[in-house]
Amino acid sequence: MKFLSKLFNVKEGEGQPFFILFIHFFCFSAMGITAGSARDAFFLSLFEKTYLPLMFVAIAIVMAGVIPLYTKWTRGRDLTTVIMFSAAIFGGSLIPLTFMLSGWIIPLLYIWVEIIIVLSIAQFWLLAGEVFDARQAKRLFGLISGSGAIAAMVVGFSIRPFVQTFGSDKLLLATTFFIGVTAVTAMMIRPHRTKLESGSTKQSATRKEKSKNKFDSYLIAITIVICSMAIVSKYVDYQFKIIASNAYPTPDELVNFFGLFYAVTGAAGFIVQFFLTGRILSKFGVLVGLIILPLAIFAGSIGFFMVPVLAAIFIPKFADQVFKFTINNTTIQLLWLPAPPKAKKETKPVIDGTIKAFMEGFAGLSIFIATIYFSVPIHFLSIVVIAVAALWIFYTFKTKRDYVNALQKAIEKRQLNFEELEVDVADSAMVATIEKTLCADEEVKQLFALELIEDIPLTPWAKTLNELFHGENKKVSKTILKIAADNSNVISDDELMATLQNQDLAHIAINVAGSRKLSAAVPIVETYLSDDNQELQITAAAALQMMQSEKVDEARKLIQEKMSSADPKIQAMAIRHLTEQQKILTNDLLIEFLENPSEITSNSALDVAAKRKNQELIPAIISNLSNPKTLPTTRYTLQQFSDDFVIPELISTLEHEHIDIDLLRGIVVILKVYRST
Template sequence: MLKSLYKKAFDIRDGEITISFFMQLYIFLVITVLLIVKPTVNALFLSALGAERLPYGYLLVAAVAILSSYFYNKALKRYSFKKVATITLCAFGFFFILLSVALHYKFLEVWLLYYYYVLISLFAVVVTSQFWILANMVYNAREAKRLFGFIGSGAIAGGIFGGYLTTLISAAFGNKTSILIAGILILCCVPILYRIWNLRLRTLSMYTRKKEIHQVSNPDRNAFQIILKSKHLLYLASIIGISVLVAKLVDFQFSDFAHKAIPDSDELASFLGFWFSSFNVVALLIQLFVTNRVLSYLGVTSTMLILPLGIALGSLLFLTVPELWVLIIIKGLDGSFKQSINKAAAELSILPIPYAIKNQAKSFIDIVVDSVATGIAGFLLIFVIKGMELDTKFVTILTIFFLFIWLLLIYKLRDAYFDSFRSNLKSLLLTKDESKRNFRKERTIATARHILQNGEESEILTLLSRLSSARLNPLKKQIVALLDHPSNAIKIAAIEELYYYKEGTALHKIKALLHTSDSALIIATLQYLLHHTKIDDQELFTTYLDHPEKPIANAALLCLAQDARLNTNLGKQFNLRDRIATQIERLGTPEGLENVAKTSDLLLSIAYSGLNEFYYFISIHFSNKNKKVAKKAIEAAGITTDPLFVGNLLQFLENKKLRKAAIKSLTQYGPEITKTLLRLENEDAFSLDIKRNLPKVIATFNSQNAVKILFKFLGSNNLIVRKNASKSLLKLSSKNPSLTIDKRKISRYILLESDYYKNTLNALATFTKLVNNSPADSQEGAKETEILLAREAIVLILREQVDQSLYSIFTLLSIRYNREDISAAFLGIKSNDDTARINAIEFLDNLLHIKLKNKILPLLEVHIIDTDVNNLHSQEMVEQTEFDAVRSLIRNRSRQMNIAMLHLIEILEDTKYIAITQSFTKHKNTNIAKLATRVSTSLQRVKQQQK
């Protein structure tokens, strides 16, 4: 029960409870110790030396921290992280016990107070920094985002417990007992550290473990240089430094006023312990009930604004009312928000930095930057406030000045933070572009020559298609040589390439190609002679229109039709109408209909001629049994751009064999056809197959009507229609940015597609669970095997639909946001690399608006990160019965899914499915209707037998 409550409340997943408990216990003890020793030592320091000596303590902390940081990094290079952390914990425990002994024997020299003041400051940064480095080793970025809040609540709880414990023990037994307890508690962290190490880090592969430990323990570069080279780290380090500086200024004022009001050291320790604990109570409440919501709503960098804005308001109030209670409020804001909202945001703000760099930089920021900022605060207090003999109220002026810089740095961090995610994600996917870069490198003249001379047919055709339209003289010899190539396709491509060279290039070789059996090559040859030589056009038509070789005569007729389209006099001069009529009469005979080449050429000639009196010949051959002729008829219809053929071409979208030809022909009509298509769509005149393929046609038209049609298709119940519509809309928006595309509508369709994606994941989880729970050795025999196979078939269909729906979501996101960013995120999510997938989701978390990311990211985490759809971690998902899944899937899904569902129902022989099957007996698709009738009849029979 308790385990289930923890999992639900804190989104802790299977296998994470134990490790998270020990991590939380670790930081709980660390902060408990800190809240015991810090107020105790501060109280001793203030009582013995006064608040005016605090700035000297700040300077000493900075100097010692920089020096100790050098030796600390040396130790990390030489020893393992675990060993260094163990020695650190034991050393601090030993020193705290020594302080307890010194207090017991009242051996408190001035130098010892300074020593322990510095020691406590180092403890605060070193041990907590070690914990968060360990946390980065234990958890990946997505786990960290879910669990750092839970673990952080342990730190705040430790602050509450430690503060109140200090108040009680100091009042009852004195400071020496408090410090002794602190020393014992910090030593208890050592076995916890070893337990954490054994639970998580030893279960990693040896390679991974060595890699992660090396990244933490053996940095190759100087951390300071790394931070200077990264805008993100530089801004982050500056923000941390400024926040520490402001905290020290606030702490000085608070300590100064508190000491003046409470001079007794034990009473002051009790007072400080009480308020520090109270601040942590507020911090715990914020952490449990506010932090995650604020982070989700505002994002990381905007959340970081809350703390400086709160302190700024408190500082302005103090300038008006300089009282201790105002300083308690300011200190409370710093103490509560810093350990909850601001702490979570600061830890998350470093997530996009690569792993090794992050750990090295974090150690430097936590120890050196923190301490240097403390020293700067001390310098300012000594030489500005005290040196100029200013009242402590002027500290508030300094605080407000640094708060302004803090806010400015957060603004700068916002862009750097997002850029880091982008560059980190793209660097992980860089290898995917290596083949493209290598292709570009190989596209040299020497390589092109080699391909043209020795390449395979596909390689030569690809190269010719990619050659620039500029004249490449170094390749002229090789291109001319291709006119002798055995492949006619290569010869045609070579002729087309020779248009970019001098008029009449290779004339004799090309002219010789007329005498071939390939009509496409003859046409290409005649077109070259007509349009790229000095030979008189009339001479050519006179020579070849009545040529004894019929393929040449037919090709000449086609060329005449093409030229006559722009020059009607040319058509009249050579009797184009009569020639076409004669050809139709000849090919109208049974023998003529069997001549594929002549019929194909004539269909194109009619189309180019624009003589609509002969268009009936095109219509006739739509139903030609020979698919080559039928495709030519479809091509011819597109060339005419006559509205007469639009209906026929749309119907051909249902035919797989003729679909490509129909799409190509419809695109010939241009944007004007969109008006017709929009009218037909409003009349619901399109079948499902037409809707599926129309977006490809519409994508070629740059018009607002095309956008309207595609938006209508985005609302389709069919997944393939939506997928193709989103793809076409993206193509259209990229090609013509001036088109108006309503981003709010796009967001609505993304949310709708996300609902479909979620429902598909739910169904996939249900059927995957049923398949996995099927007994290995079934006692039922053949029937159970049939049920298992039927469910496995459904799982395969659902996996395909999940992928298609995901593609649609990201295609729509590409319209809504920057296309390159979304493309990089999609590649990251589809990558086999765990780090790339995690970074992609983090990237989207920072890119998407709150409504979209709250809808999409939980689903991606279940599907992409967890991979096991049985783990319904997301609150967006719900478990369902097989009956609910079948009822949901059989409606508004593909024909393939309908058939698979009916097949499963038939095998299950469960009469509760009768109503579902009866509703499909009148389905538009005859195959589904027949199957539903058969299944319904079978279930009725079963029902009668049960009676």
């Protein structure tokens, strides 16, 4: 785990859930590749391939019905149980289908595989969202999704020897194996799941806003870009598969080719995602991020129109497979960021779901009509691709202009929320806009900008942040010191050493020195053990537990004395500084503080419990529902845990024969909250 921590920036306590989700996504991706390759090969080799466009239509129609039914069926159910039950159905159904590959079973399999892939990916991201919070997600989700590219390379290159040994029809059994592993990993991740607070305060503040126009010009531009991508992707996919099936007529040959294709695109996607996406967006902005994919498809389709061979159609399909799921997907996420919260909530599911699915179905129907009723040659379909790609390219320029305007408005209205962004990427326009806000003379604007960027890499603003840190505004300096705790590019170790001597910033600087394990700072931190300020004493004692200090035992004794203090304020101060110090503030001791009659002590213990998210703390947390002064903090803390752990414990407490009347009222109140969410 230490190796993971250094290589991937996986912090203490994150290693095990990170590894489990990494394996889960690897197996999901492997499942998609084996099942997708098999279903395409079977349909194109063993069925009438002229009906392939109708499969696009059928999938759009079926998914429009399946997703609402699935959502209704899974609402209120334990996600791990849902995943395991789904895996049993998905895997169990593929085993008999392996031995029934003929006639109407083949198009049925084609649609069924799509249902499996779509629902499985939705389940994974829901599961991952319950394991890591927004800040952890930005740091880890990109790494976890990188296992998909690794799976594409490993499984793609393994398909040929597998098929040579067992035959292409047995690929569905391999798919079943990977589905089974995802069920196991879903069960293994259960103890790490949490219930994250639904909606931040920044979001709730904007809920009452009225959206005058759901689809303004900016959202229309986004819609056109997404619809163009959907149409072009289906046309290119159809051309690629038909030409490939002509070149490789047998199922085994076709599966081998698809496996090689996924391996090559997986390797390319890995390079683009981890080495190019961030650099391109930070240097050139969303315009380049948006335009790469349509330009590549535009150029490749011109080539295929002129020379209709597999090598020519390989280019636009390669571009679609590599860029769509890497830089293009990341850029689309950035486009949604400045959209008004209410409009985003109402329109994003419609655009990404209903409208996109409709356009994919429309693309399939138009291909079928063109090829069957008008006998249009396959390479002539590239005319449509070229035309739509040209429209797509045109609208990328408009989208970029609207994005900059929307970004500025969002910052002015304080509607920008980076917690909704799942990647650690900042484009050039965003960097420039936030830079301008940081450089404003108004403290309120500066603090808001700092709040915006606290959960994303600070390097683009390192110079400005450093200048502000050394400025006269102490509130701004304190905020920068907090958010730059792990970033020595903003505040160097030497600057931190100097800050330790500053009484106004010392308590924060000591914490930062401890988190950085800055050995050079140990002598200075040790001097604060005898400071007149008790908060500085406690802060120093807690920090020295993470540093190589000869006075670590003295520091531990001091902090234990403070925890045993008769003054609840001093006790609370000590507890809050020991969130990560589980050897000193054990969970058993934390439970004692949670059950302490002082609301000051209990509230500080609740703050620690909310961060630790340990299930054994839940009964003691619930006991605080009896006190109106601890009720709000208790409610927030319980919301950090999965409903599957909290609700049974609440019900169990209700069943106690001699339950306190105040506790009963508190539980009833919190159960109403759970019922309404």
